[in-house]
Amino acid sequence: MDLNTVEGVVRPGARAELPAWRPGDAWLGGGTWLFSEPQPSLRRLVDLAGLGWAPLTVSDAGLEIAATCTIAELNRLAPPAAWTAAGLIGPCCRALLGSFKIWNAATVGGNLCLALPAGPMIALTAALDGTCTLWTPEGGERPLSVLDFVRGPQETALRPGEILRSITLPIAGLTRRAAVRRISLTPGGRSGALVIGTLDAAGAFALTVTASIRRPVQIAFPILPDEGALQAALDENIPERLVFHDMHGAPEWRRHMTRELSLEIRSEFAGEGDP
C-alpha cells in the first residue's frame, strides 16, 4: 500500500553512503511487510538493495546468507551433498504464509527482523545454530546468535541504527540430520507450531520450537531422549507465558501440537515411524 507519510528514499550504493539513522527511518529489504501495513510513523526509507550484497556464499565453514537474499534465491540453492540439514530449506520456504510471488521479493533478513513467532527463516536459522552479523551505526560489526536476536513477537535485539547484514550457518549445523514438522489452522496458512529436530553424528539431539511460542527456544539433549524426558523438557523450557496467542492458534492447541510434533520428530529419529 502507499506509505503516505514517507517523504524520502535514500538508495546507498555502499556502506559509507548509509545515512545517519534517525527516528522515522526504516531499512527497506523486500518491502513485503513494510508495504503490507500502515506505517504512520515512517518518514524515510533506506533501500538496502543497492548495497549489492551477494545473496548466498557457500564455503567450507558453512553458508552465509545476506539479509537481502530473497526467499526465492535461498530456495534455489543447490547445497553440497554433505549438507544433510539443507533439506530443511525447502520446507521452511514453503512454511512462509506468502506465495511464491512473495518469495520473489521477501528477504531472509526481513523475515528475521520482523520477528513474527511464525517466521520460518527464524526457525531455519535458529535450528541450524545461525549467527547474525549486525552492522552497528559506528561502522563496526556485532555478532549475535539467531536465538538471541529474536526476543519476542516483532521484537529483536537490533539497536537504533543497526542493520542485519547476514546470517551465517556453521558447517556443524548443516551436516546434522534434520527433521521438520509444522501445522497451521488452514491449508498453507501461517504456522501455529513449527518444530525442527537435529541429530549430530555423536547422537546429540536438539529441538527448536517456533511459531507456537513468542520467541524461538532450543532444547539440547546429549542423546535422543525418550518420550517422557522429551515431554518433561518441553514443559520445563516452555512455561505458560511463553506460549503465543493470536488468531492463528489458541495457546492450548499450540502447546498440545508442539508436544505432538516434537514426539513425531523423536520417533522419526528413533526409527519408530510416526506415533
Added chain:
Amino acid sequence: MRLTVNGMTQEAAPRPGQCLRTTLRDLGWFGVKKGCDAGDCGACTVHLDGQPVHACLMPAFRAEGRSVTTIEGLAGPCRSGEGVPAEFHPMQAAFLAAQGFQCGFCTPGMIMTAAALDASQRQDLGTALKGNLCRCTGYRAIRDAVAGITHVDPGGEGDPIGRNLPAPAAAETVSGHARFTFDAAVDGLLHLKVLRSPHPHARIVAIDRSAALAVPGVVAVFTHADVPRRRFSTGRHEDPRDDAADTLILDSVLRFVGQRVAAVVAESEAAAEAGCAALRVTYEVRPAVVDPTLALAADAPLVHDGADRPGEDAPPLHAHPNLAAEVHGGVGDVAAGLAEAHHVYEGEYHSQRVQHVHLETHGCLGLIDADGRLSLRSSTQVPFLTRDALCALFELPPDRVRVSCGRVGGGFGGKQEMLTEDLVALAVLRLGRPVKWELTRQEQFIGTTTRHPMRVRVKLGATRDGRLTAMALDVLSNTGAYGNHAGGVIHHGCNEVLAAYTCPNKRVDGYAVYTHTLPAGAFRGYGLSQTIFAMESALDELARMVGLDPYALRRRNAIRPGEPMISNSLEPHDVAIGSYGLDQCLTLVEAAMRADPGEPPPGPDWRVGSGMAMAMIDTIPPRGHFAEARLRLEADGSYTAQVGTAEFGNGTATVHRQIAASALDTDPARVRIAGADTDGVGHDTGAYGSTGTVVGGQAVLRAARALARAILVAAAERMSTDPAACRLATDRVETPAGPVPLADLGPIEAAGHAEGSPRSVSFNVQAFRVGVHPRSGEVRILKSVHAADAGCVINPMQCRGQIEGGVAQALGAALHEEVIVDGAGRVVTQTLRGYPIPTCAGVPVTEVLFADTRDRIGPLGAKSMSEAPFNPVAAALANAIRDATGARLTATPFRPDRIFAQVMNAVTVGEG
C-alpha cells in the same frame, strides 16, 4: 522516472512511499486491481521483468528502468486506454473457455499469476495460487481454466435457455478492461478519509479541526455539526421503514469502535490521511456493553436513547431499549408436542461474526454532472434505494440525483447498505467538486458490516418412528451498534427453517439486541445460515436417537407438495411450492455419496464419517421486491435491455441476455445488457434476496415479450399482413410477404415490470464425507456433494458456479473465518492474513447436481440460487464430523484449535 509498461516507455513521478500498483493505476492501467492493498489477495499481480509480483507491495521507485506487464498487455504490447485486444493470451483464452470468473475483480491478478506458472506449479495449484484469493467461484472454474477445460457453449442456433452461454462482459473481464467502480479517471478529484472512533461508546465533546485544515491539500473537514439532523438506516429495503432510523451521517454519540467521527476531504489521499491524523477530538467515554447476553440486563448501558425510532419489520415488543427487533410466533402447542414425544433433543448453537470479503471494497465516486445533478458511481447492490435514501436525506427530488454502478466486485449482501454514499454526497454537495471515497481493507473489517452473530437454542420432539411432534427455536441475534437489517434477519432467519418441515407444533422466540460493537447487516443467507446450522444439527442428533438415517428423517418430515407451508404463524402469505425438487435432491445426494467414497483420508489414524443437511429458502424476499426492464430494438437492428439490477458476479446479465434472446428468437450476442443506473429505468428494488433471475429476469421476460409483439405488429403493418402470421428471427421478421430486416423497424421500445409476488421456494441438500485427525483437530473434506432445486436452470455453468461459490464461502465460515471482537469492542481481525478466507488449496471439488423441476411462478420455470447453497453447509459438515468422531460441535468455526480437545475426548470415549 522512466519505465516500460506493456511494451511502451512511460514517464512517472511516484511519491517516495508509493507502491507500484498506484503508479500503474495513475497511468490508466486500471486492470491492476486494489483488493487488499497488503499482498494477500493477489488482485494487483503484474510481471516485473517477467517475474510475477504483488504490485501493492512493490515500491514504485524500484520499477525505474524496468519492464512491467499488466493484464492489459499480457497478450502483447498496447497503450493505456486501448480496448480489448484482438487476440488473447492463451491463459486469457483459457479463462474465457472455462469461464473462470464471476465478479471478475480477482481475475486480472489470477490470470497474471496463472500465466507465470511452470508445468510443475500447475500440477499443484493449491500452492501456486495461495497468493490469489477469489471469493466468488470456489476455485473449481479457475482450476479448470488452468487445466484448459472448456465449459462455454460457443452459441449458435436454437433456444439459448438452458445453455452455457458466456457472460456478456467476459472479454473485458479477462483482459482487464471491465470497468469497476474506481476504474475511472476524473479531473480535479478530491479524496475523502474518515477518522474512526477509538471507543465503543463515547460522546464527542469537541473536535478541533484547525490543525487538520492547516495540512496542505486539505479542503474541508466535516463533523456531526455539519450533517442533516435526519436519521436513517444504512440497511436498504424496498420499504425504508423496515429498518430502524437510528443513524446519522456523523453522530455526536459513538456506539462502536470504528464508527466515523469526522471526515476530511483533500486533494490527495495522503493529505486526507494527514488531516485525519491532525484532528483533535475530546471524548467523554461512556460505559459500553459488548456481550449480547448482557445487553438485556436491567442495568445494561443503553446503545440508543429512546428517541430512536425502531424499524417496522419485526419491531421490538418488550420494553428494554437495547432490543432492536423481536419475532414471536407459533402454531399448535409445543409443550404438548414435547410431552407426547418419545424422543426430545435440546441444544444450543452459536454462529460467529463473519465478513463478506467481496474483493472490491465499498466506496463511491461522486460529482455534480453536466446537468447540475448529484451523480454517484457506487459499489452497491441497491442503486435505486440508495438514490431514494439520498433524496430523503438531503431533501432532493429524485431527478436531481443519479446513482449508477460500474461492474461491482462482489457483494454477498454487504452492499445492500448505504455505507459511503451519504458522506460522499454531503462532500460533493458542499464543495461542488468530485469526491472519491474508497474504503481500505482494514476499514472493511472495522467499519462496515458482518453476518449477525447468533445464539440459537433448538428443542425438538419426535415420535418413536421419527415423526416431528414439536419444534422450538429461541434465537438471540447481535445486531451491533445499529439496527440495519436487525428485523429482517431475525424475521427471515426464523422463517424458512421451520416452514421446511411439517410439524403440528412450532414456536419461535427471536430477539435482536443492540451492543456497542460493529453493526451486523445483510449477509448471504440472511439469518438462515445461523438457524439452519442449529436446526439441521439438531435433526441429525434426533435421527440418531430415533435410529433413522438422516435422509429418511428428512423424507419423513420435510414439507411435501400439497401441504400448507407454515412457519410460525397461520397468517396468510404469498409463498407457494411453485415446484418441488427436494425429494430429487435428497435422492441425488444420497446416491452420489453411496456411489463413490471420494478421496482416501490422509493417514490411517484419521477418523472418517459422513453427514448431510438440507435447506429451503423463499425465492424472493417478502414485503415487495420490484424490477423494471426496458427493451429496445435499436435502429441498427440490435437490442438493448435496460435493467435496474446490478451485475456483481451473480451472473444476472448473462441470464437476462439469455431470457431476452429467447423471447426475441435472436442470437444472445445481439442483445446488449445495461444495468444498475437510476437513469436507465424507473425503479428497481435491487440485487438482493437472490432476485436477479426471478424478479429482474421476470421483468426482462415481460419486456422482451412485449417488444416481440410490438415488432411483429410493426412488421405486419409495413407488409400489410397479419401479425399472427409473422415470426421473429435472428435479424429479421419473417412475414408471408417476405422478410423485414430488424434494422428497418427500430427503434421500438417496450417495458416489463415484476412485483416479486407470489413467491416460490428453492431447496438445497449438501453432504460431506470428512476425515478428522483425532489429535490435531484438522478436518479434511474427502467428498462434497450438493444438489439444488433451482427450477429450470437457465445457464447451468453459471448456476453451478453460484453453488460452488456458495459452498466455498460457507466452508470458510464453517471452518476458519471469524471476525474477532475483543472484550473492549475492538475488531482484532483487520487483515486478510488474520481472516483466512478459503484459498484454492482449501476448497474441495463439490459435485453439483440439479433436480429436474420447472417452477410455475418463476420466469421460464426458474428459481433463485444465490444465497441458498450457503445455508446447509455448516450443519452438513458438523454432522459429518459427528459421524467421524462422536463429537457434536455446536459453534462455528470448526477450527482445529477450537475443536481438538472435544474431538480427542469424544474419540477416547468412543474407544473406551
